[in-house]
Amino acid sequence: MIHIVIPVFNRKNFTRECLLSLKRGTNQNYSIVVVDDGSTDGTADMLREEFPEVKVLFGDGNLFWTASVNMGLKYALQHGAEYVMTLNNDLEVAEDFIENTYKWIRQKPNAVIGALEMDAVTREPFCGGEIIDFKRNKVRYLLNELPKEKQVGLHNVSQLPGRGLLIPRAVIEKIGLFDQDRFPHYVADYDYTHTALRNGFELYVNYDAKLYTYPEESGERKNRKEKSLKNFYNHLFDIKGGGNLRDFTRFTLKNCPAPYIPYYLVNGVARRIFGYLVH
Structure with a gap:
């Protein structure tokens, strides 16, 4: 079973729609841990009343993204998780998202795998993996290079964001949790995937596993x-x-x-x- 960890702070409507999209999925073999880091908009009440099956952990408002995710990962690992997935609350997943995640787990059981991000408004692909060139300080965006007919299956990348990031237990046992001391909010996901790559784990983006994001909603x-x-x-x-x-x-x-x-x-x-x- 995949254990999905979702850090949240307010924006309960986004959290609701994210969880509802998971409920509509063709594969329900997952469990969810929401880490509520001090929300003041009724998020906790909404989760208790509408999603009683979701495990909710609480922070005091000072965890930010990385420590929130680590709290959820620790809980999942303590409860036997072999695979964990980090998922932001301001997105929705396609109905076959979990189904197509399991499809590739069977073929690449020890790989770190990301998802294809779609724009929730235009329904067009938005982000499909990155390959960084440190020497030239450039990033190649795989989505711009792949013809439509090849935008399926797994593709090698060198870094991945934390939205829909699947991590095998074997990876965490070797490299540990996210680096919350150096990267309390942003960059922790990219740092983690680079660390995994250096330690011999493959990185892929899964073009069959689609999630829908709202890029204009980001604080940046x-x-x-x-x-x-x-x-x-x-x-x-x-x-x-x-x-x-x-x-x-x-x-x-x-x-x-x-x-x-x-x-x-x-x-x-x-x-x-x-x-x-x-x-």
Whole structure:
């Protein structure tokens, strides 16, 4: 059984729709752990009344994404999970999402596998895996390279986001949980998948397992859309800032090959500063 871990903070309507989409699935062989990190909008009451089968753990509002996920992972592992999946609450899954996840588990039982992200509004593919080139500080987006007829099955990648990320127990036993000390909110998922890759585990994106996201709902998108000095500061320094320089520096020092670190750091900092101003 897959144990699905969903960290939440408010936005109970998103959480409800996410859980309902899982309920509509063709395969119900999963269990759910929701980690509610101090929601104040009635999320806990909604979960208790509408989804009594869901296990709910509680934080005090200071866990953020990474520590919330780790709390859920620990619970799942303590209850015998062989596979865990991290899933954000601001998305919905396709009806055959779990079915097509199990399909590839049977063929790649020790691989870390991500999902194909679709735009929930346009219903078009949005994110289909990334291959990073540290030497040139570039990211190849697999979705842009694959013709339509090849957008099926598994494809190798070098990093994966935490939305629909399937992790075998064997991976956690070897490399541990997410690095909540260095990366309390963003980047922890990319760091984790790089760590798994360095330790000999394969990374794939599963084009048969589709989930639907709302990219415009992210805090970083709103920071960029409503430009101000405050949002610029938040972008670079806030714990939820998508361009957080501390997180980027820590990620680089931990994951970038040593010869490429100086260029990667300088180029990356410039991209985060000037990218915000021009986009």
